[in-house]
Amino acid sequence: MNLTEEAKTGLQAYSTNMAKSYGVTVVDKQFSVTAPMELKLRAALLESVAFLKLITMHPVLQIQGQVIKVGNTAIATGRKKDGRFASGQGMTGHDYSLAATDSCAEVTWDMLASWANSGNTNQFMMLMSQNATMRFALDMLRIGFNGVSVSVDSDPEANPLGEDVNKGWLQIVKEKAPDQIMTDPVYFNPDAIGPLKEGEYKTLDALINEMKNTLIHPSLRDHPGLSVLVGSDLTAAAETKMMNAADKPTEQVALAQLSSGYGGLRAYTPPFFPGKRIQLCFPKHLHIYTQKGTSHRKAENVEDRKQHEDKYWRYEGYGVEEFEGFAAIDEANMHIGAAPAPSA
Structure with a gap:
């Protein structure tokens, strides 16, 4: 099946809107996501899957570092004979490590034609955007709950739950x-x-x-x-x-x-x-970290595979704040x- 004219029109509108949102000229060439847009992208991911709102998603500066403590569950009340009481709130000492992470949300030409015929251009763009953000967000949880290793080349057929993409919680x-x-x-x-x-x-x-x-x-x-x-x-x-x-x-x-x-x-x-x-x-206390400045996006229609591909590359990893909990x-x-x- 060839890409229908309605789908072509929808894709052009989606690409134009995406380029405007990210402040770039075109989106079919990989581009860096600016800090303000990183915040918007993170917000979109959180909105797409409810459970992500319950965990902690943090931007970090380094590929490796100490897990960030977002709160203190220890007692905050007491007394000290020669001064003011403080229970202390420091780093936990747990380490995290990020790995290059590449996501790609594909939509086949058949699906694009169906979406283009099911509503107006705005509805088409909404379906495209929701498809990408939801798949990226769900994969974060899929890997977080099932990841056991960081392979040089991941194998989605042998590891359909992302077991080899990163180490989960x-x-x-x-x-x-x-x-x-x-x-x-x-x-x-x-x-x-x-x-x-x-x-x-x-x-x-x-x-x-x-x-x-x-x-x-x-x-x-x-x-x-x-x-x-x-x-x-x-x-x-x-x-x-x-x-x-x-x-x-x-x-x-x-x-x-x-x-x-x-x-x-x-x-x-x-x-x-x-x-x-x-x-x-x-x-x-379940954390997902993304290194600041590493997020890149790309959205293109790939004729050889008869599909549109929305891509998101970054350094990402997981951390647990308190093992005792x-x-x-x-x-x-x-x-x-x-x-x-x-x-x-």
Whole structure:
């Protein structure tokens, strides 16, 4: 299929508007994003995916450095015999490292023709802009939750969740604070009857409470910012059990309250969060860093591939602010169902 005249008109308007926004002449040649436009781009990314608003996105000056502390969860009140009390708020000492990161949001000619025929030029430009920013934003979370390495050449077929693009939050904690990760096999068995076997839990509340009381620092366990991220496989198993027993009044109440939280913590299931993972954390302590002055954009119609490509290049990386406020069960150690019988 060739690019339709309506789509050509829409693309021309989109390119002209994009060039005006970034203060450049053309956008089909790579251009540097100025500091004011970096702020606007970051704001657009935050608006496109709700969970990004809960974490911390920071511009930094260096490719390597210390994780920025955005707040202090320690006590701020006390006294000092010979002066004024201060609990202190310094750098955490955790390091971050950025890597060259290249994003490309493609739209095929077929899709461009469909968008061009579905509304006016303004609607077409909105779809183009939303497609790019949402894909870039979702990839930030996809890599943040699943990244384990930084490969010279990433392989999206072998690593569809960006496992080889950068080291995400869980991988950082695994390497730098492994005691915060539960490594023993865990069995979530909502159908359990009678005594539970070792490593077996009947409710998510019980499991999350144990994680909180054994892995989270005592000074942080009751902090209102502490939340739990729960994979969709686990929430589905919990909800199915509740639904099957929802003829009882108490179970109906529990089902209604299920989505509000677990273990007394506010609960989320973010995009691309592994289905059998549980992670306790302060969302604001999950960081994404972009080096100032490295952001570059390019938007072009590539005839050889019959698609339009919106590109975003920068140095980017991840950081965790306080390891003591982070705890997780890796999905490799989480099982849904009964624990095996103990060996004789």
